[in-house]
Amino acid sequence: MSAPAPLRRGASAILEARDRALEAPTHDERTASILGVALGVCFLTCFSTGLLSHAIAHPPGWFHWPPRPANLYRVTQGLHVATGLAAIPLLLAKLWSVFPQLAEWPPVRSAAHLVERALLVPLVCGSVFLLFSGTASIAHWYPWRFSFTASHYWVAWMTIGALVAHTGAKVATARRALGRSGRARARRDGPGAGAEAGPGALSRRGFVGWAFGASGLVVLTTAGQTVPFLRPFTLFAPRRPDLGPQGLPVNARASAQVRALAADPAYRLRVRGAVERELSLTLDELRALPQHHADLAIACVEGWSASARWSGVPMRDLLALAGVPEDRPVTVAVRSLQTGSRYARSELSNDQARDPDTLVALAIGGEPLHPDHGFPCRLVGPNRPGVQQTKWLAEVVVA
């Protein structure tokens, strides 16, 4: 059975155009393979750090996130955001380099070929969705109605599944293209392939150089939101980590209601649950307890982080005051004065609750907390994601 003549003619014109395009070094296998490897490294780093963040935020029973090293989450989440951003120019370059290959005749040669081509749909759509939704989220832009967290998480699994299959299908091609023979062939294929392309033509080295350069530039101009010495280059990051009251950015400002409750002379921090003695402490009573100082970072899931010097009452001292034996394993929940926010509550494992640096913090840099940073008191502890550094504490519930 043969296709009608106009269709055949159309197809052969497209295929000729494709063959011409594929002669350009920007569209050859070697270029596609170099970009593919770089993207693979970014995606795997981004995926594994993303999975880790997901486990920390929604811990399954077997998972334990220790309070030390204190800055580990800061690094892993910084890497998650940086590798995601770095992947954007690489993905655009990769799509540009391989799109002529979409034209194939016959479109499907075998079952394996069909699967290989069909997998490009979740791979490409998933990658675009992940990078777009991630970038929108760090820019505080949520133009959709569905849950960012759930969709970002499940699409990541789908995309990585497709990536693993795609890599399996392409590994032989990439080996050939990246090996010595690939380099030799690329050199033989003419001046356009090397550094010295003809006038107006983009060489492979030039094209790949632009892609890597753009990727590096994106990281350089955003990583200042978490890496202090890159701060001067912070052009695009939505947060400058040194801007904000008390030299710290704010995520979620204090509402009028929270401010009123916090300023009320009737304010008490309650400690209750599985305790020997319930506590109900005024702000002055909290201030009169021995104060501990710790340098700890707020490390937000959005990729910014900033360190500050906190002072306050160690959680373990409050537990001791409430008569909780030191050797009894506990889980501690803290609850905010704020209502109706998903972040109004967080939990501490026994290790986290007993870490000497886990504080019910009353001050930053020796000054009482600014209302937006959690006045009258907030939780701050080592190696916790920002969302779990609960502000405006009302209650500590021991279980």
Ligand SMILES: Nc1nc2c(c(=O)[nH]1)N[C@H]1C(S)=C(S)[C@@H](COP(=O)(O)O)O[C@H]1N2
């Ligand atoms: N009660 C309450 N605590 C909260 C939040 C919130 O919305 N409500 N936001 C969290 C998030 S996402 C971050 S990153 C940190 C930011 O703390 P900061 O505003 O003092 O920098 O507070 C956390 N604590």
Ligand SMILES: [Mo]
């Ligand atoms: Mo956050």
